Amino acid sequence: MTSNDLSKLAIHTITTKPWDIDTAISKYSEAGIHNITIWRQYLEDKNLNAIKKNLDEQKMRIVSLCRGGFFAHPEKENREMAIHDNESAILQAAELKTPLIVLVCGSHPAQSLEESRKQIKEGIERILPLAEDKNVRLGIEPLHPMYADSRSAINTLRQANDICREIESRHLGVVVDVYHLWWDPQLEIEIRRCGQMEKIFAFHICDWISPTTDLLNDRGLMGEGCIPIHQIKTWVEEAGFNGTHEVEIFSNRYWQMNQDKFLDLIKKSYKDYCL
Numbered sequence: 001m002t003s004n005d006l007s008k009l010a011i012h013t014i015t016t017k018p019w020d021i022d023t024a025i026s027k028y029s030e031a032g033i034h035n036i037t038i039w040r041q042y043l044e045d046k047n048l049n050a051i052k053k054n055l056d057e058q059k060m061r062i063v064s065l066c067r068g069g070f071f072a073h074p075e076k077e078n079r080e081m082a083i084h085d086n087e088s089a090i091l092q093a094a095e096l097k098t099p100l101i102v103l104v105c106g107s108h109p110a111q112s113l114e115e116s117r118k119q120i121k122e123g124i125e126r127i128l129p130l131a132e133d134k135n136v137r138l139g140i141e142p143l144h145p146m147y148a149d150s151r152s153a154i155n156t157l158r159q160a161n162d163i164c165r166e167i168e169s170r171h172l173g174v175v176v177d178v179y180h181l182w183w184d185p186q187l188e189i190e191i192r193r194c195g196q197m198e199k200i201f202a203f204h205i206c207d208w209i210s211p212t213t214d215l216l217n218d219r220g221l222m223g224e225g226c227i228p229i230h231q232i233k234t235w236v237e238e239a240g241f242n243g244t245h246e247v248e249i250f251s252n253r254y255w256q257m258n259q260d261k262f263l264d265l266i267k268k269s270y271k272d273y274c275l
Ligand code: ZN
Pocket: 141, 177, 204, 248
């Protein structure tokens, strides 16, 4: 691989939030980036066949659909709604020939983390048969513990690995996101374990700016913060992962700037800090 090789670079549509789906597809393709992860809000009221055709014409490969999950809720009715939403995500993914759905598993402040984890496991078990039938893989993305109150009760790679061991399916695996996992002293060991189980389904990159001004929307470009991105990428690849490096940046600051210029910065920081 040369230092200019963009063949493994992927971008999440949320990264360039102001661009609609067709603009994002054209701009990434023109920039020589041919892998895309689509966030589902960009598909609302859209004709999936037309999007698929556009992707094919621009030689774009979909890495994953973001996102499913949110299984945890004290009310059964809400948990059932989440199951239906995940099932529709699986059908969308199948229609777009997307191989993977990212799962943000959910949590709820009105119940214990143990209860949320139980519901997450039940939720995954409920949707797995459809995912297997449609040949769509599900990737559990452990989230940073600062989100344990409301977004995910799965906060370490070890927890995600354990669920994959408990629920045996080759359609269930893990999404390694440096933003959520970089702080974990067990990270290297658990990445190796995840690789041995052949469960590393995806790899997300960005950086942790210090001090962070917003716990959701102040992610940085690679190299701008304190995450040892290259080190983690090396561990993931030594564990057998051979897939794309997905840039997933939520940033009020970057969403306000000219998105063409932002895309140039993404390419530059990727070349400088990830290759
Ligand atoms: Zn992610």
